[in-house]
Amino acid sequence: MIDSLYEHQTINNEQLGLPVGKVVCIGRNYLDHIRELGNDVPEQALLFIKPATSLVALDKQLPLPVGLGACHNELEVALLIKSPITKGTPIVLSELIWGVGLGLDLTLRDLQSSLKAQGHPWERAKAFDKACPISSFIPLGQFEDVNNLDFTLAVNNQLRQQGCTANMMRSIESLLVEITTCFTLLPGDIVLTGTPAGVGVLNSGDKLALTLTNRYKFGCEFI
Template structure:
């Protein structure tokens, strides 16, 4: 999901979409977040975007928001790595973003917290620190399209299958990654904490 937080759209001088803005990363983009992040060489600056990730556990097609909670198997965190200059060029040309967001390793994923209870979907908080500095704090209550509505919307356009991962958008505070940078991502206060480093 792109531009699901108004403040992030504003920081990149992007308009707020009137409906959810979707793009897809291939399976080869997904890598364990605990492994070192390897930035593409010679392709411009690579930005981090911390996001709440949903692990789909049951098929969803044309679902209603009420159908969604039971189909989410786990909660995790993700980095939507983005080649920002390339993305800007693609946007100017009216082209899709996948070359800027779907490269190998472009989606580091944390482990997933198994959902054997129903969280308050509109009151979840996650954070990202870069080299010890808090850079992003996302609150699901600030999303333009709430989680359950977002997953239902996606399922109205294409079927979600078990093992699919939905990234729900990034809050403000994104920035460029450099070799040696250390990142810490945390879900709530104690549900999940993961550390990674740029190679």
């Protein structure tokens, strides 16, 4: 059952009428993150999905998985889809995206490494319940250029991640085109656009502060 407390919300804490859908994630979209984990640069966008049950509002006390090894932060710019996008849909962002927020792609790193070594899928490490804390969303029109958005993550007042969508390997438009060659995006779906360098272990009691363009600020605490 989807977390009954999660619904898409605006920055003004108003509920949106969009359903809660899947989360399509982009792996290895920032070169600095690829290098910090020693991964290969993919020829195509690396796509994976988190289910709706992974979503939880970011402005809450959030539980960390217990007994499953290290859980890492991966801060990402999130796009909330408002209209269906399928293969061949003209990519006009103002017609397709309701708004922009921030999401945490929580990753059980030890488990992921073990699964990768065995050639197995990553779902156990990426798609567990509440694996995707997500902020409220700011209307797309509030941003001059979604391909040039600065964002940061501080853990216990220490800067851990700092990125800009201008440094992505693929633009927002090209990501939507590539995603929809495989998956139709529906109203209420979310796209996470990749994480920059600075992933690290989260611990119970950690307080996180997230910023988007230095104008929008979010926070949460892990328990």
